[in-house]
């Protein structure tokens with residue numbers, strides 16, 4: 001299958017945009033009641049900052065990015081208290097992650113992004129991603145015909161199971177040498193990704209699955225175990241410990257990246 005890309009102007013090479021789906025509620029994290037009930041997962045405090053601010057700090061330090069769109073739920077003005085020229089919010093949250101991302105891609109196009117620009121979609125809830133990982137993904141994928149994603153090779157023995165009267169029981173052990181855990185960012189050209197997500201709909205739990213359904217083979221780029229998605233109550237303590245280990249007791253340097261900066265070409269639309 002071939003995909004028609006709009007050829008970039010000689011003076012305007014494809015740009016790189018980040019899209020951060022940030023419109024979930026975090027139902028699995030909330031289940032045990034350990035968190036602040038009125039705050040969605042992505043805004044829960046983590047080492048003195050809302051969780052998503054850690055995510056955004058990593059993207060703010062990536063010089064290749066023209067802008068970062070944070071896709072929030074309608075009426076969500078939580079990030080208004082954390083103004084920065086390094087990101088902008090759009091109230092395009094949908095009932096599923098796929099629909100939130102679709103809204104964000106359309107919003108980028110409306111604001112002047114081009115069909116062949118690259119988009120890096122990253123879960124707000126993966127707050128341990130590093131700027132180096134994002135830059136590595138860009139370097140590995142920017143000359144690829146499809147794009148790709150960060151992923152982690154399965155380190156454990158992999159079981160299939162059934163649930164019945166005797167509890168959850170193993171029915172088999174799978175070959176794991178070809179199995180990877182999909183992470184984010186996931187980096188694809190804007191228009192092909194938009195069309196692929198429109199076609200697959202909510203069955204697309206990530207961008208790569210939509211591109212796969214469209215006949216492509218996204219490139220896997222090694223992420224790392226620390227780039228996990230904060231999903232369950234115990235994940236917050238683990239994420240805090242990793243951040244504290246990385247940063248010592250000070251977050252000043254990391255959050256310095258979010259200080260208002262002089263508008264650049266990439267974010268002048270916003």
Ligand SMILES: Nc1ccn([C@@H]2O[C@H](COP(=O)(O)OP(=O)(O)OP(=O)(O)O)[C@@H](O)[C@H]2O)c(=O)n1
Nearest residue numbers: 021022023024025026027028095096097124125
């Ligand atoms: N309708 C949705 C659902 C999810 N997300 C975002 O997609 C990312 C990955 O989703 P997940 O971790 O599953 O978050 P939640 O959907 O919030 O969690 P849960 O499924 O436990 O409710 C999160 O950053 C979340 O905010 C989104 O923007 N819009």
Ligand SMILES: C[C@](O)(CO)[C@H](O)COP(=O)(O)O
Nearest residue numbers: 097123182183184205206229
């Ligand atoms: C996109 C993703 O993080 C890849 O692992 C994941 O699919 C999103 O998780 P969800 O729980 O399905 O929203």
